[in-house]
Amino acid sequence: MPWYKIRSGFFGFGWIGDMLARPDLWPGAFQAAAGRWQLWPVLLLVAAVAGLRLTAPSGAARGRWLVRLGVLGLAWLVVEGLSVGTRGWNWGLLERLLGEVAGQPAFGAGAVMLGLFFACLISFGAAERGALKGDAFVLTAIVLLILLVAVFVFYPILSIFTGAFQDFDGSFTAQGVRRNIGDPKIWSLSCLTGGGPCGVAWRTLFLALCTASATTVLGLAFALVATRTRFPFKRGLRLLTVLPIITPPFVVGLALTMLLGRSGTLTQLIEAATGLELGRWLYGLTGIWLAQVLSFTPIAFLVLIGVVEGVSPAMEEASQTLRAGRWRTFRKVSLPLMAPGLANAFLIGFIESMADFGNPLVLGGSGGVLSTEIFFSVVGAQNDPSRAAVLAAVLLFFTLSAFLAQRLWLSGRSFATVGGKGDGGRHALLPARVAAPVIGLVALWSLFTVIVYAMILFGGFVKLWGLDHTLTLDHYIRAFGISLDGGLRWTGVAWNSFWTTMTIALIAAPLTAGVGLLTGWLIARQRFPGKAAFEFALMMSFAIPGTVIGISYIMAFNLPPIQMTGTALILVACFVFRNMPVGVRGGVAAMAQLDTSLDEASLTLGANSGRTLRRVILPLLRPAILAALVYSFVRAITSISAVIFLVSAKYNMATAYIVGLVENGQYGVAIAYSSVLIVVMVAVIGIFQLLVGERRLRRPAASEAAA
Incomplete structure (x- = not known):
């Protein structure tokens, strides 16, 4: 796969036919052979892994080396990506020490997949060493979640806090922080004294x-x-x-x-x-x-x-x-x-x-x-x-x-009330x-x-809300008009943002629920070093206001090594890691009521952790699954504070479009658009309810039993 980012987009697959003719589309090995020497350590690490896998027997010794090689691979990708920008070295010190280097675009599919490969080396190596009883599923889930949180939570936050210590010319200074940390407008208690x-x-x-x-x-x-x-x-x-x-x-x-x-x-x-x-x-x-x-x-x-x-x-x-x-x-x-x-x-x-x-x-x-x-x-x-x-x-x-x-x-x-025995009460x-x-x-x-x-609802059917209450359908026609002349045409001004919003929300919702509930299961059921710090890190994206999240994503992902601004991917990533803590907290709260004997019985009968999660735990978490799906889908549609910084002409979300309508005084169209969104969300939530189903813990009522 191409090592560097493709401007036209990876999933269009139009790059396949041009791959040999265009050097910017070459895989990492060809890039290294063409003169990018900074990629050679990555290729050598991959060769070392292949040799170790083919020659060394499985065991603690090989697992230890797999972990080391995985850590070295990830570390080199991070250092190389942050050190070399589009015009060469990002820091003058490196240029003085190592000489000039050719600039490079942002990482593409090849670099991302190799990063995931190095992460999995760490988890499978730890499993061979016997960590967490050798459970590769749990270890891989922990490592991948830590990697994702580091990239999409810590890296953006670090980018914006680094900017706090930089002057307008890029030089580092602490003067601005010293000036603001003791500002009375932040800490004053004058309201208690009437001042x-x-x-x-x-x-x-x-x-x-x-x-x-x-x-x-x-x-x-x-x-x-x-x-x-x-x-x-x-x-x-x-x-x-x-x-x-x-x-x-x-x-x-x-x-x-x-x-x-x-x-x-x-x-x-x-x-x-x-x-x-x-x-x-x-x-x-x-x-x-x-x-x-x-x-x-x-x-x-x-x-x-x-x-x-x-x-x-x-x-x-x-x-x-x-x-x-x-x-x-x-x-x-x-x-x-x-x-x-x-x-x-x-x-x-x-x-x-x-x-x-x-x-x-x-x-x-x-x-x-x-x-x-x-x-x-x-x-x-x-x-x-x-x-x-x-x-x-x-x-x-x-x-x-x-x-x-x-x-x-x-x-x-302890709050566990649901055990392995059937509950016949009401x-x-x-x-x-x-x-x-x-x-x-x-x-x-x-x-x-x-x-x-x-x-x-009333505001969408009147000419001018608060002044002229003459009933009209003009606002709905302007927003969602359809023409049948020469075929079906979406003539309303809101259709483009509507379809974009639905597509991105339906992609982000199951990802958010899945990642959130998996994380909640790890926190509630697994013991591993650094679990408290891991749980602490997850809450950071939820605690930071959306305005800061949006600005930090722009600062972090507008330049190499990871460049996503103006794409749908940055919106999906923002929604997933902004809303994931709700699924985590809901899953932790629900699993606190499930006795650990359920997990132990499944493992004793020969199921692995993945099968236990899928067949035992998830059916009992249906309320938490529904809550995570509903919340993530709705927030992907109604979020504004982060989205307003991340939308583009091609991917314009409904909330940003509504803000534009409000700023232009088109309150009727804004209300009409909002009303349609509400109806659509209610329908999708009903579909989620049917797909997820209900959790049964007790005997049905007499009328239900008769039916």
């Missing part, structure tokens, strides 16, 4: 704590109503919990503004009825909090619904058999067993609030948060990358502190003292959600 606003760090922390608490409580309430009550509208509740998360950015903020803003519909009704002057209360932390709770409660519900269903009915029945009432059973048995889900839902809500960009941009007013401050530090008039890096470090500190606090709370406690209903307030809270929040979405 002014608090710093942006404390505002963001307070908002994240409030949002995480509210979303966890509401998510648990919806999960309990859906599983532990006789509430007649459970299917409607599930749809309402999903609606906010499948809404494109800015739409919820716009709907809240039209409903509760200074001239909003509900605001005018309240002022007319009471005579109160409500003012601009929506713009600031209050409005951001309300929009975030609307947006992130579904994530908490998706995490908690599987955990609530996974509590063993047998334990609740045992408690009631021992004469505990329903309230005591719920408080002493059921709720403590939901602790992993509650902790993970709180953590995800906290991180989502910290990294949120769209809601603060619309409703923030004069009170910004860390994500918007980072954005304006990079693309605004300030143009201060060192300030952006300092703010990102503060945000990362808060997020990782919450992560460590969660681990401390859950450490040393979940107990909520006690009356819990059911009444929970159903009331859910009903009120559902009513508010319906009103907000009625405003969104």
Whole structure:
């Protein structure tokens, strides 16, 4: 395969016929023979591996050498790729020591495949040495995940933090970091003494704590109503919990503004009825909090619904058999067993609030948060990358502190309730003292959600939202028009971005769910050196705001050795490694309820780790699989903060297109486009539900058995 990147794209395969005639398409061996001496060490390492494989017997000694050769191969690829750029050496010191060298393009398919080959050498060599009981599947999964996280998480973050210590001429300096680290605008506590606003760090922390608490409580309430009550509208509740998360950015903020803003519909009704002057209360932390709770409660519900269903009915029945009432059973048995889900839902809500960009941009007013401050530090008039890096470090500190606090709370406690024995019980209903307030809270929040979405739907069918409410279909025709003259033609202005968005989202969703759940299984079930650091590294991409992720991807992947800007691949990679932690946390929370005896029984009966994962663990993780698929697919469509930096003319995502419509004042077309996206996402989520199926842990109800 071509060693260097092909400008026209690898998967077009048009390069095959031109390979011999064009030196830029040659494989690595031909490139080395043509004068690129820096590739000779790679070829020598491959030859050494082949000789070792053919002559040395399998065992610990050969495994040790395979690991060494794999590490050397990866290390040389990294050093060679970072040292030689398109015009020669990237550092003047190397040119003075080694002389001039020909420039090289970014790595292509050949270099990438050889990198994967060296990574697999490490895992199979470690298996021959007996690491992790010689389980090559587990070792290969760990090594490949570490490699992917290093390339798509650490390398971009390192690129942007390196830029913090560089001046405009490229020279290294720490002056910008020293200037920003102690800025009172970041750390001021004047709000406690009445002397002014608090710093942006404390505002963001307070908002994240409030949002995480509210979303966890509401998510648990919806999960309990859906599983532990006789509430007649459970299917409607599930749809309402999903609606906010499948809404494109800015739409919820716009709907809240039209409903509760200074001239909003509900605001005018309240002022007319009471005579109160409500003012601009929506713009600031209050409005951001309300929009975030609307947006992130579904994530908490998706995490908690599987955990609530996974509590063993047998334990609740045992408690009631021992004469505990329903309230005591719920408080002493059921709720403590939901602790992993509650902790993970709180953590995800906290991180989502910290990294949120769209809601603060619309409703923030004069009170910004860390994500918007980072954005304006990079693309605004300030143009201060060192300030952006300092703010990102503060945000990362808060997020990782919450992560460590969660681990401390859950450490040393067991929550396993699903074992190898069949469970014939059925979940107990909520006690009356819990059911009444929970159903009331859910009903009120559902009513508010319906009103907000009625405003969104109404906005797509009127000429000018807020001013001219004449009914019309012009916005939908302009966005998604179809012509039958001379054949089927997609004449609407939104079709190109729509098909691009669907294609990329459908590619990214299963990859995100697969990588996330595999990682969650490794964290929950395997013991290997550096597991805590590995889990810590995975949360970094989720903790960093999307604005920083987008800018860091541009800085890291705009030049060799890895060049992906302007391609669909950079969008897929961003979505996979930005959203993967949700699958990881959901998988860890669900697997905390599965007894390890299930794995041990499968391994004892002769299955390897891969078969145990596929045939035993995955069928019991269907709620977590569904949550990961739904979340990753929806976020690939609705994400804006990172995508706005990574889209191109050829690959323009729906959210970036909607932002352009909003900036041009075409609110009707933006709402129409958003409404169509919501309908499509609901349909795809339903298909995911049918494909994944449901997890069965107990006997069916009498009506189900009769059917």
